[in-house]
Every structure is written in C-alpha cells, then in structure tokens.
Amino acid sequence: MSDIRRRRLPRPVREQLIIDAAIGVFAKRGYHASSVDEIAELAGITKPMIYLYLDSKEGLFLACLRRETERLVTAFRAAAGPAPSPELRLRAGLLAFFTFVTDHPDSWVVLHRQASELSPAIAAELAQSRQAVLTEVSGIVRTCSTEGAGPACAEDEADFVAYTLVGAADSLTDWMVLHPDEHPERITVRLMNMVWVGMRNVLDGEVWTTPAGEG
Amino acid sequence: MSDIRRRRLPRPVREQLIIDAAIGVFAKRGYHASSVDEIAELAGITKPMIYLYLDSKEGLFLACLRRETERLVTAFRAAAGPAPSPELRLRAGLLAFFTFVTDHPDSWVVLHRQASELSPAIAAELAQSRQAVLTEVSGIVRTCSTEGAGPACAEDEADFVAYTLVGAADSLTDWMVLHPDEHPERITVRLMNMVWVGMRNVLDGEVWTTPAGEG
Amino acid sequence: MSDIRRRRLPRPVREQLIIDAAIGVFAKRGYHASSVDEIAELAGITKPMIYLYLDSKEGLFLACLRRETERLVTAFRAAAGPAPSPELRLRAGLLAFFTFVTDHPDSWVVLHRQASELSPAIAAELAQSRQAVLTEVSGIVRTCSTEGAGPACAEDEADFVAYTLVGAADSLTDWMVLHPDEHPERITVRLMNMVWVGMRNVLDGEVWTTPAGEG
Amino acid sequence: MSDIRRRRLPRPVREQLIIDAAIGVFAKRGYHASSVDEIAELAGITKPMIYLYLDSKEGLFLACLRRETERLVTAFRAAAGPAPSPELRLRAGLLAFFTFVTDHPDSWVVLHRQASELSPAIAAELAQSRQAVLTEVSGIVRTCSTEGAGPACAEDEADFVAYTLVGAADSLTDWMVLHPDEHPERITVRLMNMVWVGMRNVLDGEVWTTPAGEG
C-alpha cells in the first residue's frame, strides 16, 4: 500500500534512480548511442525531469561517472587499507576490484570502456576517474619493493607497474565473462601469482636480459 | 599534367584513401560521433563515392577494422615467428606490438578503444579482431610452460595469461603517451621482467598462497 | 520582525510585484523569449502562484499591458488636459510622453516594441493600447487647426497627424538613448518646432506642391 | 513541361526561394514564434536544406535582413539620388519608401518590427540595417537647411530630423493599412507638407518658444 505507484519521490531519491537507469543504458550502448529518451523510460519518468535534475546528457553522464568512481575507490580503499603487508594489501585491492566488477559490471563499463569520442568535459572527468584508480594502485605498489628504493625513480617504476596491473585486471574482466564459474578469489590469486615476483624485480630495478646465446 | 587534381583514381586506390581518412576520423571521434561528411571531406571526395565503394558507414568501419587487424597480426607474426625460443618469441611479439602502436596510434584506437555501443555486425567483427590478437599471444604462451602440461588445462591457463598480457600491453600504450621518450624496446624489456617468471608459475599450475601467519 | 522574508503577502500586493517583474523580463527578452520561470524567480515566488493569480503567460502579459497603458494615458491626460491652448496641450502631452519613457523605459518597450508574433488576444489588446495613445493625441490634434474645418475630413487629417506624431516620438526614444544628456524638455521643443507649423497646414487642407520648375 | 515539379533547383535559386518563404513567416509570426518547419513547408522543401544552405534559424533570419535592407536602400537611393534639389530628393525618398512598404509589406515588418528579443548577432545586424536607412535619410536632410550651417551642430540636428522622419514614416505604414485607398504619392505629399517647413527651422537652429502669455 505504501507504494502507490512510486510517484512524487523526493529529489535525491529520483536522482539516484535516474543515475541507476543511465548507467545501464550508457553501459549497453555507449555514450553517443544512448538516448535520453531511453534512459527516461527506464527510470520511469519523463525527459524534462532529467534535464531539471542533471542539466544535460553530459551532466547526466558526469553524475554517473562520479558516483561510480567514488564507489569503486571506496571499496578498494576499504579492502586494501587495513591489510597488514604490501602483498596482502595488493591482494585485497585486486579482490575488491574483481568483486566490484562482478557485482556492478555496468559501472565498470561506464567507467573504463567509453570510447575516445567524448566532449572535453567528459574526457577530463573520465581521465580523472581512471587516474583515481591508478593512484590507489600505484600507492600500494610503491610500498612493495624489496628494498627502500630512491623515491623519484621508484615513482616511475610504480606507475609502470600500476598501468600494467590495471590493464591486466581490466582485460581479465573480459576473461571472466567467458568463465562465469571462476570466482573473484581465484582470479585474484592467479594474477598475484603472475605478477608478484616480477613486479618486485621491476621495482628493484633489475633488468631482464636477452637469454645468453640469442638475438 | 600530373596534378589534374588526382581525380578519377582507380577504385582500389580510392578505397585505400577512403579507409585512411576514415581511420583518422574514427580514432579521433569514435564511431558514433564520426560523420561520413567529415570522412568524405578528408578523403577528398563526395559522400556518394563512399556509399558506392563501402556500402554504408558500418561497411566503412568494418573495412578499417579488417585492414588494420591484418596489418597488426601480420607484423606480430613476422616478428614472433622466426624467433628460436618461446621467451624470445614473446619478446619479439611484444616489441612488434609496441612498435605498431607507436607507428599507427589511430589504428590501435580504432581496433581496441571503441565503446560498447556498436551494432551487432561491428561488435562481432571487433570481437573477432581482438580475438585474433589474443590467439596469437595465446599461441606463443602455450609453448612457454616449463613442463609439458596437460593440454585442456594448459589452454585455459594460457588464455588467462594472454588476456593479462594484452590488457597490460594495451594499458601501457597510455603510459607511453605520458613518457614519450621511452622506446618500445625499453617497455618490452620491462614488461618481460614483470611477467616472465610469474607467467610460468601460472602455466605450471603453481598456486600463490597467503603468506604464512596472515589473513 | 519585518523581514520574515515578506512571505504571505496579500494577493493584490503580490500581483503588482509579479507584474513588475514581468515587465522587466518582457522588455528585455520579448514576449516569446521570456520564460515564466525567469519571471517567477525575479518576482521571488514560484510558478504556480503566477498561474493562480494571472491564469497564463498570456494573462500575465495582458495585465502588464493594461497597467502600463493606463499609467501612460493617465500621465498624458494629466499633463495635457489643463493646458490653456491647443499648442500648449500638445506640448505638454509630448513632454509627458518623453518623461514617461525616460522614467519607465521597460514599460514603453512592452507597450510598443513587441513584434507581430503575438496571439490574437494579445494582438487585440496591444492594438487597443496603441489606439488609446493615438486617441489622446488625435483628440488634441483635432483642436489645433487654424480654422474650424469640417469634422469628417478633419478627423482623417487629425489621425494622419497623430500617427505621424506618435511614430516620430517613438522613434525619438531611440535617439534619446544615443543622446543621454538631452532632457525631455529639449526634445519636446525640437519636435514642436519641427511639426507645429506643418501640422496645421495639413489640418487646414493645404497641399504641398512640387516646387515650380522641377520634377 | 519545363516545370516537372520544380525539383532539383540550383542552389542560388533555392536559396532565394527559401528566403522568400522565410520573410513571409517571420513577418507573420515574428522571429521566435516562427518555426523552421513552417518555413520549409512554405518553401516547398525539407528542413535539412535550410540548414545546409543557411546554417541555422539565425543565419536564415540574417539572410532575410541583408537581402531586404539592400533592396530598400537601393530603391531609396535610386529614387532620391537623381533629384535636383534637397526638397525633391526628400520627397522622392519618402515616396520610394512608401512604395516599397506598399509593395513589400512583409519585408518592412521583418526589418523594423522585430521585438527586442533577438540574439546579439541578429540585434547587431538589425541595428545596422536600421542605421542604413537612417543614414540615407540623414544624408539628404543635411542638405536641406536654408543656410549652410556649421557641420558638427548640423549633424546632430540632421540626425534628430532623420529619426523623426523615419519614425513618422514607419508609423504611417500602420495608417496606410487603415486607409488602403491612399496611394504612396498622397501620403508622401502630406508628410512633406507636415515636416518641410518645420524641419528647416530645426536645422537652422531656430527655437520654438512658448507662445507669449502662456505656460
């Protein structure tokens, strides 16, 4: 009885419902191919409400970006922060990431799979969003080197490792779609296996050399 | 005489010019935000020619995809194929990739940075294109395990590693933009350093375990 | 106590405040380009109040028209009525007009500078408003002829003169903007200088003829 | 046979037809209340053609403004230029004006009866258009003073007179609508009668004074 057609909701509630709907459509179609009409219909209201609350299609997309970036970063920090060692922090962060992507696949698509076609304002926000993720990862990575390496050099190396990790994790979200039975835990363990040793090599400045006797 | 404005070119030549122009525009704006008008102007002809030769905007995009996929796979194979060991094949392949991206950044954007917004036909072709890259990598990876592991299992593991590698490499193309002085060779070495050891652990089925006394 | 934010004003007061705001917006933007939203905001209330009190955007504009027409006509009559001779009545009327326009430029813009784009109801009211002004002027003009000319004919001539005068005066309001130091008195005198003699010629039925030996 | 549905006209021809239609609609409804749809329908084509040729609604309006301003100014000059005396030049100019308005009433409405609601670009063009008319009139007026008065002062006076004349003439176009049997010649003569003498007083710097024994 309390849901007499969920009409006349207070603004903050409506806004979240609109953003929910928008994420779904933006993820499915991409920014340009999404129509505000479809988002409005999915949200159960009419277009003018979207423009009243979120200003424009661009404003709507930015709102999605901001909300989901915050959610992801929060989840990542909450998981990685309390862990007692660099190794476990990285493991916890990766697990949080794969869990987030498993639970909110649309959000991840909206955050990281938009093409290069976006307006300056959106491109800036998107870059910032991606940077926020990289910053979290890089922060952990910097604490992972065996020795306490020099700061400037270490920063560059840590960035390199962070890009590698984020790219690998992103790509593995596609692999997950092909292996729906694999749990985030398993994937995390495998990725750790794959990068943990080599990552520290890189951070410590060790250099791979062409095997003896070859090209 | 030679500058009768290069009108009346034979069809195959025109087609390549059109595809050249299209890749530039698609990379800059993304599929949906690109207009056939702009591509026609950049190619120096009128729209009806595009429709006559490539059928539709979709057909034009597919042509771009196919040509560039073939170029990339060919470069990869030419580099990796002749190398005498798995390690060197992987190294050569990665180097070929980073070199390709450095030389043809637009092509890579068109191939791997298009949003999820595309029509079924395009989405299929794009998946196939990405799969072609993954197949090459996976093929090499499968020869890298220390022991000759069981085939079925190995295939899955090799795929996992391939997704990781392609994702890492893709992401590192962004890192390259921020570090324009780093050459493909340097990046390849670093990436090898980072994954070579761990990759073989994964392929050999070794399992990372939570460090003793934690979690 | 007096600044409980002036909420809950009695209806007649609120109505005047709304009309004040509306005149400003209508003058600045024109009828169609004005939005009820902007008027409501400027008036310090919400849109439903405007609809409650003035019925519609059209009703609001009509209310502006009526109030300002009455103000202008009243000012004109008060000035022209008591003067002892036709000449002085006309002079006083013109002075009242230029003074009104100086003091209430928005009102005059709303009254006489709206495009032809208005709804029938508004167009009718606007025509009536302009006619009210013309009627005042024409009434004075009719008393200005030297001789007591025949009525029917005189009426037509007086109308002609009235249109001329009102058009001239209207146009001079633009001239005033370019010459902000000129006072209404000076302009009135000049306009009188320019039309007084010829006006009476026209009213007396004298006909200008092409100068001898030309055309 | 040559008019197999007037389709596929060359661009310059189509453009003029579009402008013709636009003037009609803009005059009837005003800029804001006019819809590009209606203009397209009246022009016998579809909207995209309008945008292809004239860029935007604003561009379309500007094209109307420019074409009609040029026509009016040309007609005015052609009439006034050759006349042998100031008086006759003014008379010829006024006659050309009233003839133009009679023949192209929509053009005049578009040129001088648009409200204050227009975009900066349009407002600027409109001001320029009105100024062009005033400049023509003012140029003639300046030659009308009895004596050769001082230039600077004379310029100001001439402007005053020009504003008066243009305003009077504009207003009389409304009067003409109520008196459809009056020909431009008659109106011109009357207006000359009304202003010729007084105008020269003003230009010569004579000052009207309140009649003795009054005020």
Next chain:
DNA sequence: GATGAATGAGGCTTCATTCAT
C-alpha cells in the same frame, strides 16, 4: 497563501542515406 514534483508538446539541429545527372 505557497510549493516541489512532474509532464505533453514542440522546437532546433544533425545524420546516414539516396536520387538524378
């Protein structure tokens, strides 16, 4: 007396695509 929530309708603009030459 006053308002926050909501909408139907319509306007400007652009795009992929085709026709006739």
Next chain:
DNA sequence: TATGAATGAAGCCTCATTCAT
C-alpha cells in the same frame, strides 16, 4: 568515375502548464 540536390528519422533540449500537498 563522380557529384550537387534532397530527405526521413531521430536526438537534445525547453517551455507552458498542472498536480498533490
């Protein structure tokens, strides 16, 4: 081989107006 002319469809956005409290 090549193009100027033309369009159907659809998208973003805004506005006057009303409902429920």
